[in-house]
Amino acid sequence: MSRIDQLTGRGANFGQSRSHSNIATKHRQNVNLQTVRIDGMRIRVSARTLKTLKKIAKEMSGELPTLKQKKAVRRVKRAEQAAKKAK
Numbered sequence: 001m002s003r004i005d006q007l008t009g010r011g012a013n014f015g016q017s018r019s020h021s022n023i024a025t026k027h028r029q030n031v032n033l034q035t036v037r038i039d040g041m042r043i044r045v046s047a048r049t050l051k052t053l054k055k056i057a058k059e060m061s062g063e064l065p066t067l068k069q070k071k072a073v074r075r076v077k078r079a080e081q082a083a084k085k086a087k
Helices: 047-061 067-086
Strands: 013-018 024-029 033-038 041-046
Touching (some): 041 047
Antiparallel strands (some): 013 024
16 A cells, blocks of 8 residues: 555655765655545545644534634724724
8 A cells, every 4th residue: 555645645755864974865754644534435644634624624514713704803803903093
């Protein structure tokens, strides 16, 4: 089984370790894959993708405010502050 995120297609990063004498040794950083059950199917997703999925689920259920709701709150607060300064 390959180490690839099944939703985003994210794979391993490749790089080089450098010693004190500047000798390069190749290494790879694998993705932090987690097995998750979504709609009865088991898929392997990265920890970052899982975090994003949980956030989207909370926004959809109404537990977290969406970006539009956050902007609306900021707009109201700015209007209130402007009204205070005008007094």
